[in-house]
Amino acid sequence: MIRRFRASFVVLALVGLSACGSPQAGSHPSLGLDPDGPEQRLNTLTALDERVARVAWRLSEANVDLCPVVRQSAGWALHSAGQYSPELRPFSEQRFGLDGDQPGVLAAPAGSPADRAGLRPGDRVISVNARPLAVGDRRRAAQYEGLAANLALLDAALAAGPATLEVIRDGQTLHTRVTPVRACGYDVQLNPSDELNARADGRRLFISTALAGFAQSDDELALILGHELAHNVLGHRSWAETGGEGRTVVDPNCDPRLCGDGNHERQADRVGLYLMARAGYDPSAAAPFWRRFAASNWRVRYPSLAHASAGVRATRLEAVQAEIEAKRAAGQPIRP
Structure with missing residues (x-):
């Protein structure tokens, strides 16, 4: 186990x-x-x-x-501040610009749809197809459920085809479009x-x-x-x-x-x-x-x-x- x-x-x-x-x-x-x-x-x-x-x-x-x-995938790895312990959370926020349960890009492997869309580690996704992704309660103990709910919204959007993301990078708001590909699910x-x-x-x-x-x-x-x-x-x-x-x-x-x-x-x-x-x-x-x-x-x-x-x-x-x-x-x- x-x-x-x-x-x-x-x-x-x-x-x-x-x-x-x-x-x-x-x-x-x-x-x-x-x-x-x-x-x-x-x-x-x-x-x-x-x-x-x-x-x-x-x-x-x-x-x-x-x-x-099989699923439609962006090929990325995502994380959130809300899933880290109180001890690690401040460092995750400082290093990756994370905020609550909103997904941050941890990895966008070379050649993946995320990479081709211009995403990079440190980007924080705040909306998909104009639908906001919840920040949640920043004071909670570490938990995965808030991030999981946001990931479900991203997965549903990608399953339907290319998705428009609004991201925060170095304090600036950017928009990009991710075109997923079929991959093992x-x-x-x-x-x-x-x-x-x-x-x-x-x-x-x-x-x-x-x-x-x-x-x-x-x-x-x-x-x-x-x-x-x-x-x-x-x-x-x-x-x-x-x-x-x-x-x-x-x-x-x-x-x-x-x-x-x-x-x-x-x-x-x-x-x-x-x-x-x-x-x-x-x-x-x-x-x-x-x-x-x-x-x-x-x-x-x-x-x-x-x-x-x-x-x-x-x-x-x-x-x-x-x-x-x-x-x-x-x-x-x-x-x-």
């Missing part, structure tokens, strides 16, 4: 999930939250948020034809935690700050997120509206070419490597990542009930990498 935190750019409760894939739980305190003070913790979090958003956007856009859940959340962990619940992808920080390159981060995205692509996680839980399921309709031998983690390793390759990331990063991960985390050196050992996974992924390279050399589509 991932506990509820109030410092990340999306604050959600997650119930009833099991750790998976690259993410077998382990402790790595040096890669968790920076203890030097609230401003530095905010800097650490937002830098990781921006990096995760960048990689997640490329995976989402490149694999839209494989994702069972899964939110990606960074959770402040010292556990080396990532998860999927059928609706979202989750990665801890420790695991995001452990990834030495965007290729390694794409490997982790691609694995979790593969779980959702393959229907391994089913979202239950009642109780708000992600449950592990067996999809009887899963394409046997994707589902292979029935082992969920092996399937997600294979398909995830394809997803990262389709997004332009280097699949040769997979095997070295797993061997380095095993060197720093004894838990993954041995097999568990759901996971093979890190060494076995590395060897298998080298075979998948060769499979992908052979398809490229033959001019074939890179599809799992």
Whole structure:
């Protein structure tokens, strides 16, 4: 289970999930939250948020034809002052120009609709299609509901097509028009935690700050997120509206070419490597990542009930990498 935190750019409760894939739980305190003070913790979090958003956007856009859940997306990552703790909120307001529950642009990945519309970190969205976005009660304790209501208005506007935004940038009011594109319809959340962990619940992808920080390159981060995205692509996680839980399921309709031998983690390793390759990331990063991960985390050196050992996974992924390279050399589509 991932506990509820109030410092990340999306604050959600997650119930009833099991750790998976690259993410077998382990402790790595040096890669968790920076203890030097609230401003530095905010800097650490937002830098990781921006990096995760960048990689997640490329995976989402490149694999839209494989994702069972699709939406019209601006490709941005948004946050608000109201979701930060009282300790972090003043620094978020100063650094990003945030105000209450109004969404601020945390990241506008290169090439995304948000980027093409000229949006940049520090912009605060105050209206969409002339409809104001609520500031809410600035004195409340940290909560996500106010931002969520504003995000729902933005999502509804984008679902209908291009949307006109009114934004505040450096004290000036600007107008821009965002033309969304189809992308995988899964939110990606960074959770402040010292556990080396990532998860999927059928609706979202989750990665801890420790695991995001452990990834030495965007290729390694794409490997982790691609694995979790593969779980959702393959229907391994089913979202239950009642109780708000992600449950592990067996999809009887899963394409046997994707589902292979029935082992969920092996399937997600294979398909995830394809997803990262389709997004332009280097699949040769997979095997070295797993061997380095095993060197720093004894838990993954041995097999568990759901996971093979890190060494076995590395060897298998080298075979998948060769499979992908052979398809490229033959001019074939890179599809799992």
